[in-house]
Amino acid sequence: MGDPHRVGVIGLGVISRQYLDTLAHHPAVRIAAVADLDSDRAAAAAAELPGAEVTSAERLIGSPDLQTVLNLTIPAAHAEISLAAIAAGRNIYGEKPLAVTFPEGRSIVDRAAAAGVRVGCAPDTVLGTGTQTARAAIDDGLIGRPLSASAVMVTPGHERWHPHPDFYYAPGGGPLLDMGPYYLSALVHLLGPVRAVVGAAGRLRAERIIGSGPRLGESVPVQVQTHVTGALEHTNGAISTITTSFDGVTTTAAPIEVQGETGTLAVPDPNYFDGEVRCFPLGGDGWRVLPPRAGYAGAGRGIGLIDLVTAGDGRLPRAGGEMALHVLEIMTALLRSADEGRRIELSTAVRRPAPVPLTRLAEWTARDAAL
Structure with a gap:
């Protein structure tokens, strides 16, 4: 050694x-x-x-x-x-x-x-058994040709638990740049790179109140958009949507769901390595859990x-780095699209890892x- x-x-x-x-x-x-x-x-x-x-x-x-x-x-x-x-x-x-x-x-x-x-x-986290098992199922044709996907992350904001949450609401923060990399990296692993985006965004409050730690009760200014949603056109023809929010309370939506011609996959939260992957096949009578079949287990x-x-x-x-750069361009393009009110084509392309x-x-x- x-x-x-x-x-x-x-x-x-x-x-x-x-x-x-x-x-x-x-x-x-x-x-x-x-x-x-x-x-x-x-x-x-x-x-x-x-x-x-x-x-x-x-x-x-x-x-x-x-x-x-x-x-x-x-x-x-x-x-x-x-x-x-x-x-x-x-x-x-x-x-x-x-x-x-x-x-x-x-x-x-x-x-x-x-x-x-x-x-x-x-x-x-997308290298764990959750996202990788879902990817293996897609690559093996379990749900047929993938047509669309949705990714959803809704929380009331990190200031409720983080003792120094300032950077979450400063440039480089916000729900998209903070949490979006998990969901977008997973979507690229599952469906491949993105060629164009359309986004919309908003901001619920101008300040946030720290909810824990030595600065309990202190106000933090909000300098970024705190609810961002968008549509992504993948180069393989699939269309996915993403919603990231620090303005809501919770959601019943699956963290990621992929719809194919012959089935739908429910993919676990890509903020974690592992999790239950479920499939509902065309003509089936319910969801079935797929055993872990890919990814670093226990990572x-x-x-x-x-x-x-x-x-x-x-x-x-x-x-x-190429993957991270592609995801960064997706995110910044979504924010630009929301600001400018137009569809934006991306300049980067990346191979699925x-x-x-x-x-x-x-x-x-x-x-x-x-x-």
Whole structure:
């Protein structure tokens, strides 16, 4: 077994816990350094990571001992940190979205290609058994030719539970850029890339009240659209719709549903790795549950980074930069369409990532340890 791939983490907020739980115990990688604006938070994380150094973002990016930077900063800082890491010759894997604007995202992907380094980006939840089992069913013709799909996410807003929700309502936030990557990445895995979009959007309130933590009761200004819906034209002819909202309470709609000529699939929430995939066949008398047949079973956030650093034999990373850029363009085009009142054709095209064979936790841990 070779030496583990050395990773440095920048940003140790709420989401970092899930990444550390996955990466700290995987033999293919080792977290060698951490950095955060809150030095106490960085020290607390390092205390759970044997041998990890607490440092600044600048020193971490410049360290010749690191191969990949895991960028878990707020969306507004994604491009700055990623571009700095690329300039230093590091691979980059980041939280979604890839960047706040499409030109920034395009710059990240183009500069990485020129520098010969890899780019990966969340979400990697779509590599779990939920989305991947649904994809396998579609690819095997279980529902015939896919015609349409719907994706729905409705919540009353993250300020109810997040102690510092400001960035959710600043540029780069909002329900589409925050939660849309899960649903749009799943739709691309299931139906393929998108060629054009039409969007509509609105904003319920001009401020939000923090509902927990030390800032309980504090007001946060809303600078983004908080209810976004749109239609997506896929290159294979299918048409899907998406609704993302921080303005509603809940919904009875399936997170994702795919309609085909000979059946309908109910797909689990792509914010999670696993979940029940159900099929209602033409002429059937009810839904039936499909057993897991594809995807990383028992995975956690960070498996996309492992997939990135262990990709070989010419295989592109499944949670790679081109995919993240395509999803970013879909989202920014939907917002532009809503603002301008017109259909927008996309400039990016992406291949559907390679499917994930059904791989149990112990299997992919042992396999990657041998690389």
